Amino acid sequence: MRQNNVRKKIGDSIFILPSLIPLLLLFCYPLLKGIFLTFHKSGEAGWTFFNYITFFTQHNFYDTIPRTFMLVFPASILELAIAFAMAYYLRKNIKGKQLLKGLIIFPLTLGPLIVAVGMIDFFKPTGWLNLFLMGIGIVHQPVKLLYNYWGTFIALVILGTAFMFSNLMELMETIDPNLELAAISLGAGEFMTFRRVFLPLIRSSVLTVYGLNFIMQLAVFESAILVGNPASDSRSFSVVAFQSAMQDFNYNMATTVAIVMGITQLISLGVIFFIRKKGYIGAASTFK
Amino acid sequence: MKEQTIQFEIPAVSSVEAINYKRKQAIFKCFKALPFWILISGFIITIFGMTFSVLLNAFSSEWYGTILPKSYTAHWFLKAWKEYDIWSYYKVTIEITFVSTLLSLCLSIPTAYVLARKNIPLKGALISFFQFPIMLPEIVYAIPLASIFYEIGLAETIPGLIIVELLIGIPFSLVILIPFIETLDSRIEVAAQSLGANKFKLFTKIVIPQLMPGITSAAINVFIRMFSTFLTILLIAGTSTQTLPVMVFSVLQSAGSQPAPEIDSLTISLMFPLLLFTFASLWFSSYTKRKSRK
Numbered sequence: 148m149r150q151n152n153v154r155k156k157i158g159d160s161i162f163i164l165p166s167l168i169p170l171l172l173l174f175c176y177p178l179l180k181g182i183f184l185t186f187h188k189s190g191e192a193g194w195t196f197f198n199y200i201t202f203f204t205q206h207n208f209y210d211t212i213p214r215t216f217m218l219v220f221p222a223s224i225l226e227l228a229i230a231f232a233m234a235y236y237l238r239k240n241i242k243g244k245q246l247l248k249g250l251i252i253f254p255l256t257l258g259p260l261i262v263a264v265g266m267i268d269f270f271k272p273t274g275w276l277n278l279f280l281m282g283i284g285i286v287h288q289p290v291k292l293l294y295n296y297w298g299t300f301i302a303l304v305i306l307g308t309a310f311m312f313s314n315l316m317e318l319m320e321t322i323d324p325n326l327e328l329a330a331i332s333l334g335a336g337e338f339m340t341f342r343r344v345f346l347p348l349i350r351s352s353v354l355t356v357y358g359l360n361f362i363m364q365l366a367v368f369e370s371a372i373l374v375g376n377p378a379s380d381s382r383s384f385s386v387v388a389f390q391s392a393m394q395d396f397n398y399n400m401a402t403t404v405a406i407v408m409g410i411t412q413l414i415s416l417g418v419i420f421f422i423r424k425k426g427y428i429g430a431a432s433t434f435k
Numbered sequence: 436m437k438e439q440t441i442q443f444e445i446p447a448v449s450s451v452e453a454i455n456y457k458r459k460q461a462i463f464k465c466f467k468a469l470p471f472w473i474l475i476s477g478f479i480i481t482i483f484g485m486t487f488s489v490l491l492n493a494f495s496s497e498w499y500g501t502i503l504p505k506s507y508t509a510h511w512f513l514k515a516w517k518e519y520d521i522w523s524y525y526k527v528t529i530e531i532t533f534v535s536t537l538l539s540l541c542l543s544i545p546t547a548y549v550l551a552r553k554n555i556p557l558k559g560a561l562i563s564f565f566q567f568p569i570m571l572p573e574i575v576y577a578i579p580l581a582s583i584f585y586e587i588g589l590a591e592t593i594p595g596l597i598i599v600e601l602l603i604g605i606p607f608s609l610v611i612l613i614p615f616i617e618t619l620d621s622r623i624e625v626a627a628q629s630l631g632a633n634k635f636k637l638f639t640k641i642v643i644p645q646l647m648p649g650i651t652s653a654a655i656n657v658f659i660r661m662f663s664t665f666l667t668i669l670l671i672a673g674t675s676t677q678t679l680p681v682m683v684f685s686v687l688q689s690a691g692s693q694p695a696p697e698i699d700s701l702t703i704s705l706m707f708p709l710l711l712f713t714f715a716s717l718w719f720s721s722y723t724k725r726k727s728r729k
Contacts, residue, residue, distance in 0.1 A: 159553040162545035163561065166605045169542065173602050174568050174576055181579035229474060236471035249717070250479045256713045257486075257706065258663040260680055264687070264702040265485030268492050268695075273500045275484050308478065359570065366572030368666060373687055385574045385666075392670065398582040409575045 185403040198403040208387065208404070212411065215383045218296070218371075219364045222303040227357055229304070230311035238319045248316060254309040262305055263373035267293060270301065299375030299383075303367060307360050314356040322348055350426050358419035362412040384408035489706075493699035511696035512703075519682065521704050527593070528678040529708075532661040535597045536654055539604025544650070547612035548642060552621060562613070568606045573666040576602075581670035591673030599671055600661045607660055608653045615649035648723045655716040662708060679705055 188197045202208045233251060237244055254262050270276050272289035280286045292298060322345070330340040368385035375381025384404060392401035493512055495504030515521065549555060550562060568576075580599070581590065589595035627641045643650075665680045672681055683701050686693060 159549050160555050162549040163555070165542040166539075166546040166565070166609065167561075169598075169601050170565070170568065170605060173580065173598065177576045177580040177583060180583060181576065184579060184582070229478065232471060233475050233478070236468070236475070247475065247479070250482065251475070253482055256659070256709055258665075258680075258709075260663070260665065260684060260687075261489075261702055261706055261709075262485070264699065265482075265489050268488035268699065269481070269485040275488055275502070276481075278500075278502060305481070362570075363572065366574060368574065369684070373684075385572070388574055388578060389666075389670075392578050392581070398578060401578045402582075405575045405578050409571070412572070 181402045181406060184399045185406050187399055189397045189399040198400055199407075201400065202403055202407055207382075211382055211384050211387050211404070212407075214381070215365055215367070215411075218299055218303065218381060218383065219361065219367065222300050223307060223357065223361050223364060226304055226307035226311055226360065227353075230308045230315055231353070233308075234312055234315040234319055237316065248313075252309050252313045254305050255313065259302065259306060259369035260373075262302055263370055266298065266302060266305075266374050270298070293374055295376050296380040299367065299370050299381040302370035302374050303364055306370070307364055310363070311356055311360050314359075315353065318349060318352045318356070347427050351423050354419055354423040358416050358423075361419065362416055365408065365412050365415065384411070486706075489699045489702055493696055493703050495696060511694070512700040515697045515700035516704070518697075519686070519701060521679070521701070524677065524679045524682050525704075525708075527676065528662065528680075531593065531596045531600060531678065532658055535600035535604055535661060536657050538597070539601050539608050539657060540650060540654060542601070543605050543608040543612065544643075544646070545638075547609050548616055548638075550609070551613045551616035552624075562609075565606050565609045568602050569610070573664075577667040577670050580667065584671050590671050591676055593676055595671060596668060596676060596678070599667050600664065602667065603660050603664055604657050607657045611653040611656060612646070612649055615652075616646065619645050648719075651719060652716060652723075655712055655719065659709060659712045659716070662712070 185198050186194050186196070188195055237247060241247075257265070268274055270292040272291070276292075277286075277289040280290065292301060326348070327340050327344055330344045331337075335343065365383075366385050367381075367383050368389065371377055371381040371383045371386050377386045385408070388401045388404035388408070391397050391404060395401075491504055492498060494507050494509060496506045496508040496510070498504035546565075550558060555561075584590040584595055584599075589598065623645070624637060624641055627637050632640065663680055664678075665684065668678050669681050669684065672678065677685070683705050686701060687698060
């Protein structure tokens, strides 16, 4: 009987293989090979830390860490604020809610490439935004928002807000509204209910979404190249890795940069999850 | 039995006071909602402004410093289509994504079924492993993958690109299909087996027909994702096997030499299929909802 069960389980497991094998070959093997590549100098045999030493001693390499953080950290905080506020308001049943949701998530469909082109047209000195600002009289000279720090920053905010909003919207719909109603019926005001009931319930999931978004944005590439200044202000990890691979043909160094980026992402995620652990983690919906 | 009527004492409030109170409440509500509306409309207006300025710029003959272009022309658009041979890029891209979507669906349907229905060892670990390629940024595995592909000669070939796209296709179809299969009624399958259907028949006659809506939505979503995949293809595609997004990116990178309307025409050509598929997926999901209600 038990043997039969075991055989059945193995028989079922075979159906996992068609999708597992391609992923092992295309994903795990390159990852392992990448780690292997980082310990070899380009074109030479023998194990060495040369690439890592190069990364952490040469200014134009280790500089990418603070530069990327300078871009992504402020952007991600702003994204969280905007996305959370929009999702919190659209939680209620408002006319045209589905349409508004679709419009806010729209940049995700377009992707970074098209968003970058759209930004070039919209934020350029003669673009609509500058015409509007000068028309009102806030500024007298066109504001330079492209091909510098702000270009990449805006692109990050547009894409990150859309991503976070789509996830937060789903999260907020799982929260049992009865809990809030109970708080209100017991005499809590709207702000108090938000602070004491809603926020503690959603806190852990919000931090998870924030963490995912944060590590995604650390890998910023298209926005950094097309609307930023890849030579200085928006010299992110991916830009450097890509340049090492495609211009210097040094796959070893390129992979090293990518692996350092991966480690940075893991550390960031670890920090965010550490913060997450300090509060309530659990279900926000009650059994109905 | 006589019903007892309970009478409450209603405090006397003059109607003027009540109206005033209501009005104050309404104004207060508007004030509270105002910042939210400013945020939402600001965000949406920015997105709209970006999209429309690309559209207008592609079809404008001259647009400098005015709110709307002076005159419109399709000249740039046609020029871009001729010069960059967009149609051939379309063909290559759609060929690759279509084959790859089919492949990844064929490979992932059995897996999704087993992971959703059966208790196999390491189930949780497997499900999280399949989501790994979605979470990790492409560049971490794309660079070593490119070096491997160049070594074995798969780089710059169509089959190579199709294989690479599986990295997006398989995880995404699983993420969509597993929850979908979990919502299906498993008793139908048990009934079929008790009536003597073998595994193959069970799959072709029972599971797949029920799965059709899930498969379609997975196909549309995977197709959109693949169509806009970019970094991995950029590292592996040569000049002869570029997909549309990669070509647009290379043109943009060397911007300055091309007139802006031409670049915008390229971008519109890239945007169009994405919009088409997005509307298709929206229409499809509402269609299945309507069908399930009946």
